[in-house]
Amino acid sequence: MLNVAVDPAKVPGLVVEKSTGYWGGVGQRFLRDKVAMLTAAIVIILLLLAIFGPLIAPADPYASSILKRLKPIGFPGYPLGTDELGRDMLSRLIVGTRLSLFMGITPVLLAFTIGSVIGIVAGYAGGPINTFVMRTIDIFYAFPSVLLAIALSGVLGAGITNSLISLTIVFIPPIVRVAESVTTQIRSRDFVDAARASGANAFTIVRVHVLGNVLSPIFVYSTSLIAVSMILASGLSFLGLGVKPPEPEWGLMLNTLRTAIYVQPWIAALPGVMIFITSIAFNLLSDGLRTAMEIKN
Amino acid sequence: MKSNASTWTDVGGPAQPLLAIQNLVKHFALKKDLLGRSTGTVRAVDGISFDVMKGETLGVVGESGCGKSTTARLLMSLIKPDQGDIIFDSLSIGTTQLSLKEFRRQTQMVFQDSYASLNPRLTIQDSIAFAPQVHGISKKEANSRANDLLARVGLDPNRFAQRYPHELSGGQRQRINIARALALQPRLVILDEAVSALDKSVEAQVLNLLLDLKKEFGLTYVFISHDLNVVRYISDRVMVMYLGQIVEIGDSETLFQQPKHPYTRALLKSVPSMDPDQRTMEPPLSGDPPNPINPPPGCRFHTRCVFAEKVCSENIPALIKQTDGQSVACLMHVKNSGHSAAPCSKISGDAP
Numbered sequence: 237m238l239n240v241a242v243d244p245a246k247v248p249g250l251v252v253e254k255s256t257g258y259w260g261g262v263g264q265r266f267l268r269d270k271v272a273m274l275t276a277a278i279v280i281i282l283l284l285l286a287i288f289g290p291l292i293a294p295a296d297p298y299a300s301s302i303l304k305r306l307k308p309i310g311f312p313g314y315p316l317g318t319d320e321l322g323r324d325m326l327s328r329l330i331v332g333t334r335l336s337l338f339m340g341i342t343p344v345l346l347a348f349t350i351g352s353v354i355g356i357v358a359g360y361a362g363g364p365i366n367t368f369v370m371r372t373i374d375i376f377y378a379f380p381s382v383l384l385a386i387a388l389s390g391v392l393g394a395g396i397t398n399s400l401i402s403l404t405i406v407f408i409p410p411i412v413r414v415a416e417s418v419t420t421q422i423r424s425r426d427f428v429d430a431a432r433a434s435g436a437n438a439f440t441i442v443r444v445h446v447l448g449n450v451l452s453p454i455f456v457y458s459t460s461l462i463a464v465s466m467i468l469a470s471g472l473s474f475l476g477l478g479v480k481p482p483e484p485e486w487g488l489m490l491n492t493l494r495t496a497i498y499v500q501p502w503i504a505a506l507p508g509v510m511i512f513i514t515s516i517a518f519n520l521l522s523d524g525l526r527t528a529m530e531i532k533n
Numbered sequence: 534m535k536s537n538a539s540t541w542t543d544v545g546g547p548a549q550p551l552l553a554i555q556n557l558v559k560h561f562a563l564k565k566d567l568l569g570r571s572t573g574t575v576r577a578v579d580g581i582s583f584d585v586m587k588g589e590t591l592g593v594v595g596e597s598g599c600g601k602s603t604t605a606r607l608l609m610s611l612i613k614p615d616q617g618d619i620i621f622d623s624l625s626i627g628t629t630q631l632s633l634k635e636f637r638r639q640t641q642m643v644f645q646d647s648y649a650s651l652n653p654r655l656t657i658q659d660s661i662a663f664a665p666q667v668h669g670i671s672k673k674e675a676n677s678r679a680n681d682l683l684a685r686v687g688l689d690p691n692r693f694a695q696r697y698p699h700e701l702s703g704g705q706r707q708r709i710n711i712a713r714a715l716a717l718q719p720r721l722v723i724l725d726e727a728v729s730a731l732d733k734s735v736e737a738q739v740l741n742l743l744l745d746l747k748k749e750f751g752l753t754y755v756f757i758s759h760d761l762n763v764v765r766y767i768s769d770r771v772m773v774m775y776l777g778q779i780v781e782i783g784d785s786e787t788l789f790q791q792p793k794h795p796y797t798r799a800l801l802k803s804v805p806s807m808d809p810d811q812r813t814m815e816p817p818l819s820g821d822p823p824n825p826i827n828p829p830p831g832c833r834f835h836t837r838c839v840f841a842e843k844v845c846s847e848n849i850p851a852l853i854k855q856t857d858g859q860s861v862a863c864l865m866h867v868k869n870s871g872h873s874a875a876p877c878s879k880i881s882g883d884a885p
Binding site for chain 1: 633634660697710
């Protein structure tokens with residue numbers, strides 16, 4: 237009988253350098269993606285502004301001046317002009333980054349944690365449990381997300397905590413959906429059957445074989461929700477259900493400056509520009525992450 | 534590597550079949566209507582009984598959709614049978630005699646799709662070492678066992694242990710799958726189309742590797758394939774399935790040289806001959822197999838059988854052992870079945 241005819245380990249030319257690992261490959265692909273790197277830089281700048289904002293801001297964001305209201309961009313001492321109470325716009329935009337990003341990221345993180353657990357359990361369990369969970373989640377889809385956030389905030393009352401809670405509730409259903417569908421997909425793969433055949437229990441299989449394969453797609457999807465969350469949070473603040481004045485937050489600033497739209501349209505648009513830049517940056521970043529995380533077959 | 538004998542005990546002795554399957558049935562309900570009633574059932578496996586003897590290789594052949602893979606999954610207890618018993622070395626599975634976890638330690642499976650059956654996020658070493666760790670072996674020991682097995686299946690552990698599945702070729706991945714199946718030091722390995730997706734040259738290597746491993750570790754194989762040449766090469770006994778039932782089972786060489794069931798004969802004729810004078814002139818089997826949702830009455834093969842008579846659509850042939858030890862489910866081999874080719878109970882020598 238022939239023994240193993242070719243031993244691949246001994247064939248010259250087949251030598252491949254040591255693997256960089258999955259995350260090494262993701263990092264390499266991400267570094268090569270110019271758009272992703274640019275947006276990553278923007279996100280890092282925003283995060284730095286959020287952390288060190290009060291130290292960087294040239295003026296006190298709360299100091300108002302009756303005499304210097306609604307000064308245009310480039311006014312001496314006020315590079316981005318002043319708002320309707322004569323406060324320095326540049327300082328308010330910088331200091332407002334922290335609260336705006338907080339309102340954008342926190343609900344998504346909370347919803348990511350809760351939604352992933354629900355979705356993975358439903359997806360892995362399958363059968364009646366899956367049907368029950370997913371039909372319950374479907375109820376939330378009956379309401380448009382903006383309306384749901386407003387209704388929940390209205391019921392819970394105004395305030396930062398309550399708007400965080402209502403935004404979290406709004407984001408759980410879509411994350412559960414994504415988590416459930418990727419888990420169902422992974423569950424039907426042969427390696428999960430192989431793990432079952434090895435005698436492992438469901439918890440071990442989910443921990444070792446399912447989590448690693450489903451968390452990154454759920455995470456990528458969740459990052460795309462950060463932009464939505466920022467806009468919804470701004471909307472809540474705009475309606476007076478989120479952050480309260482005189483706190484600098486982009487959505488709230490947009491709200492209070494709306495009366496000045498005919499006097500100083502450029503100043504009134506500035507918070508909107510910040511929201512736009514941030515949401516675009518997070519969207520493109522999640523696109524870049526998704527591309528980098530795709531494994532070639 | 535420790536010998537297998539130290540990790541399990543042979544309960545029933547060599548004469549006891551390692552696996553005894555009795556009247557195994559698995560039907561899949563089709564899509565349900567609005568009221569939750571099923572609109573039909575696919576009779577994927579419909580009452581099969583067979584034994585797998587210790588140390589043998591049982592080949593399972595049949596067309597696509599005949600229930601081969603469902604049988605594999607039933608044997609592995611990945612899906613629950615609707616009816617029937619699986620007895621492993623005289624012990625019932627899932628009872629106090631033999632827990633499901635212990636059964637799974639002794640029975641492992643190699644899947645057809647070498648890529649889908651490996652977790653893309655785990656290194657080769659982690660994939661192989663996973664199962665031993667489930668059974669309480671320390672990570673260090675499991676890793677060293679994984680490296681031993683990698684070397685045994687012809688992959689240098691120094692080079693491959695830390696790689697990921699997508700960095701390997703199909704043949705290499707299937708070796709990994711074999712190594713993973715062996716990591717629990719099983720007695721029975723179910724190979725579900727394990728070499729079907731490989732190139733012919735790689736397939737031959739893997740087949741020889743399987744034969745070597747079988748000898749070395751005293752394994753028993755259930756080898757499922759649609760490739761008749763491969764089955765003939767590797768099997769001691771062969772089981773032919775058609776539409777969820779066994780039509781013929783017996784010694785491999787006898788079955789290949791003297792097939793009894795018309796379906797087996799047709800199947801064997803479909804293998805292209807190496808001899809130009811014996812080339813296949815007509816299609817041996819025409820049409821698709823009948824729908825397993827509503828299988829034909831009587832013998833399931835009668836719709837495509839050239840010897841079919843009226844009685845074939847009325848009576849269901851049982852799997853009956855013949856004088857040469859082969860078992861066939863065909864009315865032509867049942868005494869007084871009513872088929873014109875069937876033997877009569879009156880033996881000609883008795884008449885004066």
